[in-house]
Amino acid sequence: MTDDKQVQIKDKFCLTIEEASEYFNIGEKKLRKIVSENLDSGFIIQNGVKFLVKRKQFENFLNDLTSI
Secondary structure (H helix, E strand, C coil): CCCCCCCCHHHCCEEEHHHHHHHHCCCHHHHHHHHHHCCCCCCEEEECCEEEEEHHHHHHHHHHHHCC
C-alpha cells in the first residue's frame, strides 16, 4: 500500500509555472513573460531549464505592482 501524500499548492514554498498559473489565475504565457523579465527579482529559482516561483515572494511582487 502506498501513501499518496501530496503537498497542496497553497502549502508549497515553490511552484512550477503551471502551478503558479493555476494558483494566481494568470495565463502560463503571461507568467513565463513575467518570469523572463524578472529573473533577478528574487522570486525565481532556475533549475536547468525549469523555473520555479517562490510563492510568497511572488505574492509580494504582485501586491507591489497593484499598489502603484
